[in-house]
Amino acid sequence: MIVNDSSVLGKSILLVEDEAILAMMQIRILKSVGFVVHHVSNGEAAISFLSRKQNPIDIILMDIDLGPGMDGTEAAKEILSRHSIPLVFLSSHTEPEIVNRTETITSYGYIVKNSGEIVLIASIKMALRLFESNKKQSEAQELFEKAFLVSPIAMSLHDTSDNFKFVDVNPAFEKLVGYEKKEVIGKTSLELNMYVNDADSAEIRKKVLTDGRLTGFKHRFKLRNGETREGNLSIEMVEINGKTHALTFQNIIF
Template sequence: MTISQIKILLVEDVLSIAVLEKFELEDRAYQVNYVLSGEEALKEIIEQNQSYDLILMDIDLGSDMDGIRTAKEILKRRNIPILFLSSHTEQELVEKTEKITSYGYVVKNSGITILDTSIKMALKLFKAHQDLEQKEKLLQLIAENYPNSYVLIFEKDFKISFISGQSLKKHGATKLEEIFGLNSFGTFKENYLFIKDYIIKTLHGEECGFDLEIGNEYYFCRTVPLSLSNQRIEKVLFVTEEITERKRTEEIIKSSETKYRTLFNSSQDAIIIDDENGHIECNDTAYKMFGCDNKEDFLSREPKEFSPERQADGSYSFPQAYEKVHLAFKNGKEHFKWTHCKKNGEEFPVEVTLSTMVLFEKPILQAVVRDLSGNKFL
């Protein structure tokens, strides 16, 4: 925005001063309108909805509606930078202006150069505040729309200075003011000391990740150090992602794996799992059935080592084995009688059931082998 595009409303109850200041500011290329009372200023801004980039507000307007009160009423409805003007410099008066959002205090008769500089600084500061507000809104928007995630920022005293909308709902609050500044003890209760340790580590520069159980819910938490322009760590970004369903699914899978592993290893039948390269897994019964020293000994050997050259009917084992595997992949399952041999060459009759499956996008063959030696299963 160029100076010639900047539109200023001057609120000054003395006409001669208003005219002079308008002339001096327009000489600096500003667009200036003036009103002579707080009431007129409210009418101009609120009722007529006129647009201004900055308001120059005389504090002493000679009526009940002084500059400070007028500024408060305007700021309730519009976000406009206000620069106060006064011929008084009493500390009490200056402190009153500091209690509302303003962008400076200029003593009258300081000269047009100082006033011009103050206006430019006020506009620059206002733009910086707007940019920061937009960034905070963007951060809030991202945080609120990140599924199952809650974002907080902790200060060095462990108090909250930022919290996402989803986190507000999580803590039963409807607006930031209800939880702003709340100590992490009030937020995390029995987990306070556990979390505090991670926040302390992060304030010393360590990025941390950990699981947290709160009631019946599980969260993955991540703490990230936040540095200001001086590179000193002043804040901690605390992001929690609810992983309750994932955790429960993992527990179900783990439980299923435990049950499967128990059945797998306790089976009296040999269970062997192969891929295109050979054996990849077996139970204890398998390596014992084939006379191997241990599981590793069995898995290191090729499948063809455990079949004799010929089957009981005199046919060659390899072509028949290939045909059985082919049928298993074609039909999903194949059941047949077979003659195997142990590591030492001793032959024994078995009953084999081949089943096929896909594991990690790879075709897998599972063989369940029942030893029929001595007709003990017949």
């Protein structure tokens, strides 16, 4: 038996299992490594338990077959529509259609019953780590979006896999260049005739794709009203939702 795992010590787990003997065995295993275990025997009870704010839960271990009433997949859908909690399915089912159905509900795992204590605990720990990683990514994405919107520097986001087309621009970009966001999304700088010297476009892309960034590239560009300005362009490569984008920073020299 695994004993006293510091990575889960004190974390709270909700076990949803209708078979009393199995529940007792699982509770024993979970408590032995340091989990604070709460147990309910059906989906309705799980939903009710989680609705009470005095019951904070770090992870849910959900059986699929729960007797009369809603099954585990139905309960999981209802719970995840209300709460941001990692949920792992625990079931005796190995049919592909059942497993595939659970994957559309949660991406935190599926454990086959009687897989053993090591597999059970390792799967739960992996789900907790994945949840924390996703949470950090979500927080970083939210911070980036806020900074992008309020920045006084003209910024734009481009899809490097689609000819560097505009994906987004911030209000400072709209103010500087004169184009509204809806006018540039899905288009390239060349299509908008933004370069005084079109050859700058090819040089910029080459430098970015070769070096992974661009710093202080001096060039002349056109505003929407036809006026020209000279500025410094810097670009950083960023990953958003697993896809690489070019984040540009444009300022004016004169």
